[in-house]
Amino acid sequence: MAPSNxxxxxxxxIYKERFGHDLTSAEAHERGMSLxxxxxxxxxxxxxxxxxxxxxxxxxxxxxx
Numbered sequence: 001m002a003p004s005n006x007x008x009x010x011x012x013x014i015y016k017e018r019f020g021h022d023l024t025s026a027e028a029h030e031r032g033m034s035l036x037x038x039x040x041x042x043x044x045x046x047x048x049x050x051x052x053x054x055x056x057x058x059x060x061x062x063x064x065x
Contacts, residue, residue, distance in 0.1 A: 003032055 003011070012028045015021065023031065 003029065008032065 008025055008028050011032045012023050012025070015023050015028065015031070
């Protein structure tokens, strides 16, 4: 899904505020899409089964004190 013109404009504004550099719309689109790809790899929903397994391991791990 391609970002809207409003989203590109907002990304450009945030980028300039943060880094002090103006981006063209093409640069903003490319960098924004790269950021979205990174976030999609890093941010994955956790299933209830994974939560249960983590809680079980936490409850059953030896006390490390």
